[in-house]
Amino acid sequence: MNEHAPALVVMLPIIGAVLIMLIRHNNLNWGIALISGISTIYYSIILYLNARSIGTISYAMGGWEPPVGIEYRIDEFNSLLIALIAIVSFLILVYARSSLNIELKKNKISTFYSMYLLCLGGLIGILSTGDAFNAFVFLEISSLATYVIISMGNDRRGLLAAYQYLIIGTIGATLYVIGVGLIFIITGSLNLYDISVKLGDIELYRPLLASLAFITVGIALKIALFPLHAWLPNAYAFAPSVGTAFLASTATKVAIYLLIKYLYLVYGFDLVYSNQIFIFVVLSLSIIAMFGASMIAIFQSNLKKLFAYSSVAQIGYITLGIGIANYNGLTGSTVHIINHSIIKAAIFLAIGCLVFSSKIVNIDQLAGLGKRMPVVAVCITVSSLSLIGVPGTVGFISKWYLVLGSLEQGLWVVVFALAVSSILALIYVGRIIELIWFHTPVGGMVSPNKMPFEMIAVTVLMTIATVYFGIDTRLTGDLAKIAVENVLLGEQL
Amino acid sequence: MRLDLLLRISSKIFLPFIILFAFYVQFHGDFGPGGGFQAGVIFAAGIILYTIIFGIKKAQKDFPETIFNYMVPLGVLIFTVTGLISLSKGFNFLDYDALAHYPKHGQHIGIIAIELGVFVTVIGSMVSIFYAFVARGKK
Numbered sequence: 007m008n009e010h011a012p013a014l015v016v017m018l019p020i021i022g023a024v025l026i027m028l029i030r031h032n033n034l035n036w037g038i039a040l041i042s043g044i045s046t047i048y049y050s051i052i053l054y055l056n057a058r059s060i061g062t063i064s065y066a067m068g069g070w071e072p073p074v075g076i077e078y079r080i081d082e083f084n085s086l087l088i089a090l091i092a093i094v095s096f097l098i099l100v101y102a103r104s105s106l107n108i109e110l111k112k113n114k115i116s117t118f119y120s121m122y123l124l125c126l127g128g129l130i131g132i133l134s135t136g137d138a139f140n141a142f143v144f145l146e147i148s149s150l151a152t153y154v155i156i157s158m159g160n161d162r163r164g165l166l167a168a169y170q171y172l173i174i175g176t177i178g179a180t181l182y183v184i185g186v187g188l189i190f191i192i193t194g195s196l197n198l199y200d201i202s203v204k205l206g207d208i209e210l211y212r213p214l215l216a217s218l219a220f221i222t223v224g225i226a227l228k229i230a231l232f233p234l235h236a237w238l239p240n241a242y243a244f245a246p247s248v249g250t251a252f253l254a255s256t257a258t259k260v261a262i263y264l265l266i267k268y269l270y271l272v273y274g275f276d277l278v279y280s281n282q283i284f285i286f287v288v289l290s291l292s293i294i295a296m297f298g299a300s301m302i303a304i305f306q307s308n309l310k311k312l313f314a315y316s317s318v319a320q321i322g323y324i325t326l327g328i329g330i331a332n333y334n335g336l337t338g339s340t341v342h343i344i345n346h347s348i349i350k351a352a353i354f355l356a357i358g359c360l361v362f363s364s365k366i367v368n369i370d371q372l373a374g375l376g377k378r379m380p381v382v383a384v385c386i387t388v389s390s391l392s393l394i395g396v397p398g399t400v401g402f403i404s405k406w407y408l409v410l411g412s413l414e415q416g417l418w419v420v421v422f423a424l425a426v427s428s429i430l431a432l433i434y435v436g437r438i439i440e441l442i443w444f445h446t447p448v449g450g451m452v453s454p455n456k457m458p459f460e461m462i463a464v465t466v467l468m469t470i471a472t473v474y475f476g477i478d479t480r481l482t483g484d485l486a487k488i489a490v491e492n493v494l495l496g497e498q499l
Numbered sequence: 500m501r502l503d504l505l506l507r508i509s510s511k512i513f514l515p516f517i518i519l520f521a522f523y524v525q526f527h528g529d530f531g532p533g534g535g536f537q538a539g540v541i542f543a544a545g546i547i548l549y550t551i552i553f554g555i556k557k558a559q560k561d562f563p564e565t566i567f568n569y570m571v572p573l574g575v576l577i578f579t580v581t582g583l584i585s586l587s588k589g590f591n592f593l594d595y596d597a598l599a600h601y602p603k604h605g606q607h608i609g610i611i612a613i614e615l616g617v618f619v620t621v622i623g624s625m626v627s628i629f630y631a632f633v634a635r636g637k638k
Contacts, residue, residue: 013582013592021579027572069585069594120572 011049011056012065012078012134015088016144018046019127026120032112035119036103042123043096046130050092054085058488064136072136073197079136083340083489087263088133090344091256094351095126098255101464102248105358109246110158118158122252125151129260138186138196141264142179145228149175152257155249156241164244171237178227178234185220188213202272218278221268228261231325232295235318242314247358250310254317255351259343262324266339269328270494279331288329293423295322300430304437307368309360312434313353316393319427320346326420327408335411336494340486342404345392345475349400352389352468356382359465363455372438374447381462383442385469390435392472395428399476403483503552510552517545528614529607535614539621546626555633564634567626574620581612 022042026035057080065078106115128148135141157168193204230238242250269278296319303315327339359382360366376383392399412420475482525538550558582593590597595609
């Protein structure tokens, strides 16, 4: 079955989602989700190892040979991200059961698992497909599942947030399709590899630029790149904690991969980066995101919203690397996709623990948490510190590569911006850490519920990962380097 | 209910033809225009017409909502199982050649099977959405 792994990594979560929806048994749904999660991990690792040993894998869906049929194209870059997303979302699934029992109505839990797996399948589909329109279909599958996940929380504002995202997400997808349509008119092909070959001898420069603009803006809406981030804070704040952890650590990352794929592998480095305005726009938007979103985060009182804004800022770091566009900058981006996924999973899972144990939603309720729930408090502290980029945590590794990259390009402004935005991050993280460790508990707090073992275990595991991968970068930094070297800067797709 | 005699009688005459036409579009899909999605919508339109004429109570008694809720994932399951059968015979995912001895027959069987999946899912989701809106506030 190993040669069918490209199809299986996408299908296994979707089959799991369908089975859960059909069976709808409250004790079985978690088990089915775990089984499909772990088998997805198995095949994603096989995919990565195969991509490393034999190079790019091409899989013809339905036996129709590319470029006519839909092709799944697996290289060292996207299989690395597939493995990352499979592993992170499996760990969140392990955590999910107890948290969902508290946060969701009983009759909604099966639907939640189903949508979770459907979203996972869609995200892996976006990563693995080599077909422009198939990517759109998976984008829609994952987005539709995301809307449902967001709307499921007990807070009724979640419905509004989901609706907001529904509108914005649909606009984004529409822009993307318009871009794909333009490419199709120009080249007559939907296969990304075929397109990248055919674009080489195209003289219609203007429609090409228009398609680039449409696709970039469309995907940027999904990425929540500043100033198109308006949907993200509410969506993260009012979704169930498990949903927030899942979306924050996977959904935006996949959209960023799609953008990188278009810029580097389809349009090609030369076309995109001969355009000075494009670089300027990407760089300045990233810097504004780093500043603006961090600044807004400082004034948030809702804990989840604070970290949602911090997500917008961190996405700025990732797109910054895309704008810097050299080896180290891109490595920084890729590493930060991995690292930020781990950090945000750790933080939102820890917040999920707080919601579970004592319904904490606001920052001032954190006072004295260090005494009441020391383990969770340490988790939040450590993972927030890695958001700042303290040496010895994963955040440092990403920023190191970004600084190296911008120094090589002579972009001193960017280096300065990185430093200042770290200070801004220090302010909002500092507020939380101060409340947790240096304030006495406010009277009248409900005594915390006893935490189930698996919730604590997964949260601690994620937190340890943020430190471990900050010291030993063989699994993150080195693999990201290889991916960037062989895929993005190597020969075009 | 008394005054809409004309509507009730004429819709009773129309309904079997609507359903029959849905199946025609479904099974004719691999020779001419049509297919699972269109057929599913036509079929669902028949049920929606029934609901509009005879009221949500009678409609939900005759066509219970749970059936449609289960039809949504069932169709996707039919689709994926078709793909998995090709996998199990050593062909690529959704390669219909695997489904019969002759590739051409396989293609016929495959397209009918997945269009059936689409048909089932589309009916399920159309009617579920319609019921969800109509029954709002009445529970």
